Amino acid sequence: MLLFVVFIVLLSSITIFSYEESKKFKGFPVPKHAKLTKSRADFEAYDWSPASEEEGLPLRYLLIIKLKGWKKTFEEGSLTIYEKDGYKIDVISQTDYLSLGIDSDSKNDNKE
Template sequence: MIFQLITIPFLSIFRILLKKYERYRNAKNSRDEFEKNRFIILILVVFVSLGFIYYLNMDRNYKNLEELQEFPIPNSVILEEESSTAKNYSWKSSSGTSIPISYRMVIKKNGWKQVEIDGHGITYEKDGYKINITVASDYKALIRVQ
C-alpha cells in the first residue's frame, strides 16, 4: 500500500515530464524542419524572382521590325544583304548552328509559333505570316519572309 502511494505520484510526474519532453522534442523537430523549409523556400523565391526579372527584361536586347511583321531581331545584328523577299543578317553572338534559347524565348514571347524545322532552318508563323530563320556556322543568320 505504501509502495503504491509512492509510485503512483512518481509515475504520474514521470508521465507528465515525458509528455512535456515529447512536446518539446516535436516542437524542436518542427522548428528544425521549418528552418530547413524556410531556407529552401527562400532559395526558390530568389530563383523564381530572378527568372521573372529576366523574363520581363529579355526584350531589351531585341527590336521588332515592322517589315518582318514585328518579328524580333537582336539589337546586335548587322544587315548584310536585303532583297524583296529576304533580309540577311550577321549575328556575332550566335554560336554554332542553333538559335540561342534566349532568342527562341523572345520569339515565343512575341506570339510566334515554331511550325517547321528543316535542317538548319526553322519556320515561325504568326497571323498567317511565316518567317524562316536559317543559321549556319559560317553565316550566322538568314531571315526570310515567306
Template structure:
C-alpha cells in the same frame, strides 16, 4: 516550424515572378523588329548584312548564331514570347507562324537569314 513553410513558398513565388519580369524586360530591350517580317524579333546586336525587298529577305551577321547549335535559347524564347510559333524545322531552317504570316529563319556560323512570307 509549420508556420515557416507558407512563407518559403510565398518567397519562392515572388522571387520567380521578379526573375521573369527582369528577364523579359532585359531581353525585350535587346531585340528589334525585323524589316520585312512584321513583329518578328531580331537581336539588337545583329548587324544588317543584306536586304532584298523583292524577296522579303534580310540577313544579319550575329556572333551567337551557329549551324551546329542553331539559334541560342534566349533568342528562341524571345521569338516565342513575341507570339511566333514554330511549325516546321528542316536542318538549320526553322519556320515560324503568327497571324497568317510565316517566317523562315536560317542559322549559320555568325549569320542569320530571315525570309518573310504571307500565307
C-alpha cells in the same frame, strides 16, 4: 531574396530589350546587335555571333520569338519556319549568320 528578384528582373529586361520588332517581317523579333549585311524586299541577312548551325538559335532568342506569339511550324537543318496570324517567316541560323525571309506561302497568301 531581394537581390535575386532584382537580378531576375534585370536579366529579363536585358533579354527583352535586346530585340526589336521588324516592320518588314510583321513584327518578328530581330536581335538589335545583329549587323545587317544584305537586304531585299523579302529577305535580310545578318552577321550575328550567337547564331549557330549546330546549336541553332540561342535559348533567349527562342524565348522572345515565342513570347511575341510566333510558333515553329517546320524545321529542317538550319532552316526553321515560324508562323503568326497566317504569316510565315523563314529563319536560317548558321555559324555567325542569321537570315530572315518571307516564306513563299506568305508571299502568295498575304499580298499587301
